Amino acid sequence: MIPFWHEGDYKKHGLTTNNCRLEHMMNSKLFKGPFLRGQRCVVLCEGFYEWQTTKSSKPSERPAFYIYTPQKEGVQIHNKSSWQTDFEKEIIDEKTEPKLKLLKLAGLFDVWKDEKGDKIYSYSIITFESSKVMSWLHHRMPAILETDEEVSKWLDFKKYSNEEAMTVLKPVDKI
Numbered sequence: 001m002i003p004f005w006h007e008g009d010y011k012k013h014g015l016t017t018n019n020c021r022l023e024h025m026m027n028s029k030l031f032k033g034p035f036l037r038g039q040r041c042v043v044l045c046e047g048f049y050e051w052q053t054t055k056s057s058k059p060s061e062r063p064a065f066y067i068y069t070p071q072k073e074g075v076q077i078h079n080k081s082s083w084q085t086d087f088e089k090e091i092i093d094e095k096t097e098p099k100l101k102l103l104k105l106a107g108l109f110d111v112w113k114d115e116k117g118d119k120i121y122s123y124s125i126i127t128f129e130s131s132k133v134m135s136w137l138h139h140r141m142p143a144i145l146e147t148d149e150e151v152s153k154w155l156d157f158k159k160y161s162n163e164e165a166m167t168v169l170k171p172v173d174k175i
Contacts, residue, residue, distance in 0.1 A: 001124040002112040003030050010112055010120060020108055020124040022143065022169055031124065034108040038157025040165065041123055042145060043105040050138050065137055069101045069175055106143035106154050106169055131171030143169045 001017040002010045015030060025031045034040075047068030054062065076082050083100040109123040126143040134141045145151050150168040153160045 001030065001034075001108065001110050001122045002120055004033075004110050004112055006112060010114070017122075017124050019127045019140070019142075021140075022126050022128040025108075025126070031108055034110050035162065039109050039111075040154050040157060041107045041109045042151055042155060043107050043123060043125060044102045045105065046100070046102060048103070048105075048142070050134070050141075052137050053139060067103075067134070067175055069103050071101055103175075104145040104151055106145055126169060128169065128171065131173060133172060133174055141171060144172045144175065146172060 001020075002013060003015070003017075006013045017030060020028070020031045025035060047066050049064050049066055051059070051062040051064050074082055106126045107123045108126065109121055112120045112122065114120075127140045128143065130137075130139055130141040145154055145168060153168050154165050157165065
């Protein structure tokens, strides 16, 4: 995430901003403002890679694992032909789901403007200590929103207070 207050070349802000540690969010000059301004977002993804943390291995030797949500029978993330991609031809009602299930990661975003007034929207994923489902792999995990209600609570800053939004940021028991 590029903070709105950064001046100069956005590539040189020098901050580690890919992840926002939940336990430090409200003490951070970078993350507190976007959270309080309601700049919450959901990052949709098929999955993400996580490198196993082990004391005995160098970072370059750590095994990588692809984490994704379980799919319906016949849907394979690596085979795009099994996805439902043409939403205009198929009517989707409340009882019908797209074939491909996506992970919904809670994040914060900011808007940075350059000297010409051009904008760059950027984000950070919120993370916290891993639950049992991922602790074998890594000590941290992203905040995964599991239900539409959780997504709504996280995104609708006018309807839900910051305290209510924070209640959806909890480790999941399954992915």
